[in-house]
Amino acid sequence: MRFGRMALDSLISGALILIFVLPLGAVIQQAFSGGWSSFVQAVMSPIAIRAFELTLAISFVTAILNTAMGLLIAVVLERWRPVGSGALDAVIDLPLAIPTTVSGLMLVLLYGPVSPVGRWLTEHGVAVVYTRLGILFALLFVTVPYAVRALQPAIQALDVRQEEAAWVLGASGRRVWLKVIVPALRHALGSALILTFTRAMIEFGSVVIVSGNKPMQTEVASVYIYGLLENYDQRGAAAAAVILMFLCALAFVLEARLLALLGRRRAVRWAAAEGGTRHV
């Protein structure tokens, strides 16, 4: 029994090391194998910088848009439950299940010159395929589920009594939302934001098809890394990969700090208000 347990533990640890630790460690080692200067040189090329800028900017827009819409959709699903919300609930998981290449192709098909939608948009001077707008659409599509699924359980877990108390005390609908519901959801909103943001940062399959991958214009970070690999520049790819992983990790840390800060400010304000009333 004892022996079996040890064997199982070593099997799992071994698998974790072989699958995750060793490969990711090797990427970092590879990135710095030519020393700091060649690492800096690899990631400071204008094409690399432009790719990272573009990735950050579009991911940020995606995160904001999809978190806002995710909140709305989650509220619709958990609170208002209109007709057909079962189907709505299923549709949300669809982007998770559809292969990312297929999502990219869907957008090319829909907004390309073949479809009536694409033709209409072209006539009105809007190009989607092979543009930044196309990348945004792809990222919005791919990250829909993350925001909604992060917010749903939190809305389920809300204490309705707090809202009722606010209603009874005469707060308006908007005030209840802004002062009671949204603050209670701040952790869930934070994780929805961070999940959509990081997923958008790392997305590859759909973007590689939709964006056209023009360097300096529509090339995002993951596609840039793939391009380097195709040119047998493993060290440059590893360097860019390290930066991409670092940016994602940084986003997680920033989100945690921001939430902690907000929490502290709320606590301080609450204490001040409480103290004030006691003095009266």
Added chain:
Amino acid sequence: MSKVWTVVGTSIAYVWLLLLVGVPFAAVLVGALAGGWGPFWQSVTSQEALFALRMTGEITGVTLLVNLVLGLPMAFWIARRAPGWRMVQWLVELPLSVSPVVAGLALIVVYGPNAFIGAFLLHIHVKVAFAFPGMVLATIFVTLPFIVHETVPAIRAIGDTQEQAAYVLGASPWRTLWRVWLPQLKWSILYGLALTTARSLGEFGAVLVVSGSIVMVTETATLFVYQASVNNEMQAAYAVSALLALASFALILLLQFLKRAGGRNLRDH
């Protein structure tokens, strides 16, 4: 919130999802069948497409098996908070924030022919990079979190009283696993397996980098779609895409069914 706002909000949510998800999904089905059933059938049953589909099926099968064997003990490890559980959890969640391309790169760096381990494996005639084992490894890298993610909360919610009862009554660990744990965890495990299947069918970036996408050798269904679209063989790309999209739709229905069937046992902890 007044009634009006509810209606407006609901409509916005519906329209948003319809435009963002529904219309593109419909577009690929329409596009694939634009030339009628004949060309569709022809592209799906071409030798290359059939090979790619079979490859995807094989990879998915092996991945499911490995993830089950590795994922369940990991889930217990994390759920029990055994020594080092935070580390295990962190490692298992890691793939969710690593780009698939980076995952592929990482595996190539270690298991490629120029690397130490890769060269050794090649020496004993195990080809990992640009071959089936590497593609399975890439898929596992990306899908390992799902089963763990689904079963950990379930294990924690069930607790260990029943396990202790089984132990006191003299049941062996295996018997406890079969008679106490698996019957209670089956919905969570099935849900995790369905998610794993969905991701394995659709995995692209990591497999692309690791496999080198060699036609009729290491080409999976998603790689076929990509190659076809790059080569401007749009009919073939759309046909296989439609097939994959329908498969994902079927998986979504399965997931919904599992959610209902599992009812309280799932996600409600």
